[in-house]
Amino acid sequence: MKKAVAVFDQTSSGQGPVAGSETSDVGGTVTFSQKENDVLTHVQGSIQGLEPGAHALIVHEFGDIRMGSNSTGGPFKPAAKDGVIANITANHRGKAIFDLNEKIPLSEKDSVIGRGLVVHEKPSPDSGDGVGWCIIGLEG
Template identity: 30%
Template structure:
């Protein structure tokens, strides 16, 4: 009888103890190689190097082959870019909110605003975002970055797609986000 009571007590304690990940460290670095969308006749390519910091996710972008000017840049829901960048799905939006600017309190998690290509079509910039991460609810590992043909209106335009994708146009380049060797 005492053994049965002790066993049921241990079983109750074990089932009420929350599970913890003890052997799976949070990745500190990730990367994405951007390639042109096959349906867009461009030669865009680039890299996004990602580091998790205490102040947010730090993105270092180097992209070439874009038309000069602003281009929408987002994290999309899926890590699939075959047969083209459309396979990446919509913007990463775990909270089911409307599109906005990176600084807006209401925005898709994947809304990273605009990147600016210089007169040679090169983007060499850094972004720090406090919403997306390399673990947890806003984890971007296994999702995709997408570069759009046009400027993102940050959800402030009058176009029908303004509140869903910033009216940023076609997808001209994309890349799957993966864990990088630290």
């Protein structure tokens, strides 16, 4: 089984106090697991610090979060539906919990490992700015 994890750290770009870096109040964890020879990946997550309502969860091209979501590039089209994993919904306390299966490669040339994961202010297709960002990494 292949596994990956993305951790939103509720602090900053992940680089500490860097000139020009963006900050975020979003925190949480998203896990990815894919059985051998399976096309679908199981995605589970809990993300807090969001405004209540719907938000797009999108894989972006680059794992560069030095400038927040601005340095992650555009949606990574080979993942899910043109990079969009799902529209997730935060409750009245700003927490979104989700459990789904999507076509998200964890290996080969189209792997999402090392790419950016961004929670956007609005749902797709007009998702607006990123409000939380992190890097998808191998799970140990």
